[in-house]
Amino acid sequence: MAKESADRITIDLFAEEKRRGRPKTNPLPRQAQLKVNKRNQIKRDRQKGLKRVELKVDSDLFETLNELAKAQSVSRSELIETILKAGVERLDTANSERN
Structure with missing residues (x-):
């Protein structure tokens, strides 16, 4: 069998080639994936009855x-x-003790 340079499925022929990172498993770009994941997280939080609260604190307190x-x-x-x-x-408790 001849080695086809465009063939990436036949792994054993390309064992010496190093390919970086994980294979792409999602057709969406990373930014779109992040938006979808965040939207799903917000939906899960709402189903659990959670509400989002943001606050800014001093770096020492952080x-x-x-x-x-x-x-x-x-x-x-x-x-x-x-x-x-x-x-x-x-x-x-303090308020109920006052009343």
């Missing part, structure tokens, strides 16, 4: 949150959610 999350083996968002829940419960 590093502290990262360290605490790593120490507790949770994600930063899980840690922030736990802190917020505890704070809301504390405020709710």
Whole structure:
């Protein structure tokens, strides 16, 4: 069998050729894939009843949150959610004691 230079299916004939990266498995360009993936993630979050909240924090606080999350083996968002829940419960308790 002759070696066809355009043939990329016959792997054994091209064993010495190194091809970079993973084979292309998705016909969409990377930017379009990212948009589709983000849209699907938002749909999954909505089905779970999750809402998105964004906030900006000082870099020192950001590093502290990262360290605490790593120490507790949770994600930063899980840690922030736990802190917020505890704070809301504390405020709710304080408000109910006043009334």
